[in-house]
Amino acid sequence: MTARRQRGGRPRDSRVDDKILRTTRELIDEVGYPALTVDQVATRAGVGKAAIYRRYASKAEMAFVATMHEQPLPPFNGTGSLHGDLLTLVRTYHVRMATPAARQLTPALISELAGNPELDARFQDTFLAAEQACFAEIIEQAVARGELAGAVAPATAHLLLLGSLASALYILNLPVDDAMVTDLATAATAGITALADLHHRQPGGAAEPR
Numbered sequence: 001m002t003a004r005r006q007r008g009g010r011p012r013d014s015r016v017d018d019k020i021l022r023t024t025r026e027l028i029d030e031v032g033y034p035a036l037t038v039d040q041v042a043t044r045a046g047v048g049k050a051a052i053y054r055r056y057a058s059k060a061e062m063a064f065v066a067t068m069h070e071q072p073l074p075p076f077n078g079t080g081s082l083h084g085d086l087l088t089l090v091r092t093y094h095v096r097m098a099t100p101a102a103r104q105l106t107p108a109l110i111s112e113l114a115g116n117p118e119l120d121a122r123f124q125d126t127f128l129a130a131e132q133a134c135f136a137e138i139i140e141q142a143v144a145r146g147e148l149a150g151a152v153a154p155a156t157a158h159l160l161l162l163g164s165l166a167s168a169l170y171i172l173n174l175p176v177d178d179a180m181v182t183d184l185a186t187a188a189t190a191g192i193t194a195l196a197d198l199h200h201r202q203p204g205g206a207a208e209p210r
Contacts, residue, residue, distance in 0.1 A: 019045040020052055024066035033063055033104035057119045060109040067101045069127050076134060082142040082192065087185035089134065090161055094181050097169055107170050132158050139192070149200035152192050161188040 023045040027036050038059055042049045056062035076092075079085050096102065113120045135154035142148045164184050168174045 016045075016047055016051055017055065019047060020055065020062065021066040024062055028063060028067060028101045028105075033101055033108075036063065038062070057116060058112055060105055060112050061119060063101070063105045064109045064127075067099070067105065068096055076137075078138075078141055080145075082138065082147045083185060083189040085138045085141070086161055086188050086192075087182060089138070090165060090181050090185050090188075091178070093162055094165060094176065097165060098176060103169060106166075110170075128158075131162065135161075142192075143196075148193060148196040150196050152195045152199070156195065157188065157192050160191045161185065164188070 020041060023041050024036070027040055027044065031040075036059060038049055038052055041062070042052055052062060056065065076085075076089065079088055097106070109123075113123055132154040135157045139148065139152055139154060139157060143151060161184060164187070165176070165181070168176050168180065168184075174180070
């Protein structure tokens with residue numbers, strides 16, 4: 001059994017974590033995110049509400065971790081091109097981000113992040129950090145292949161690709177299909193390439209800060 005850390009820094013029982021997250025996913029499938037309550041999760045999982053709130057600041061954070069953050073992504077294997085890598089990545093995330101549960105709960109979580117610095121810091125240090133690490137690897141490989149003239153900040157690449165996807169799904173409410181996903185990958189490839197060229201031509205060849 002592995003020991004994780006609670007929000008207060010103390011070790012916690014991973015078996016309780018698993019019960020909470022599994023139950024949350026089950027209830028979202030059954031009743032939907034709007035009708036989900038922490039009481040329901042606590043009762044079905046057989047844990048106290050205090051155990052849930054030691055782990056998650058709100059229903060939205062708990063549901064987000066259960067449906068998106070804790071679900072393992074398939075191992076990323078490079079395709080041999082920047083466009084191919086970005087297309088593979090955005091297709092993978094589209095499947096996850098376009099689910100009914102994600103469409104319901106992500107806007108609620110974003111609203112909470114704006115008013116909760118502690119929650120925002122955890123979100124940045126866990127979920128977003130993992131995504132940006134993947135972009136860093138993709139960019140590094142593209143530079144090594146000679147596709148990019150230099151490095152581009154992973155946060156900028158993340159914004160160009162997955163930021164656009166999130167806006168399409170959660171703000172513009174567009175019917176995103178594979179043609180649009182492919183267009184997003186193409187646009188992100190062009191944007192990242194242009195930024196790398198721009199930074200390379202700057203005095204000293206300084207790359208954008210990470």
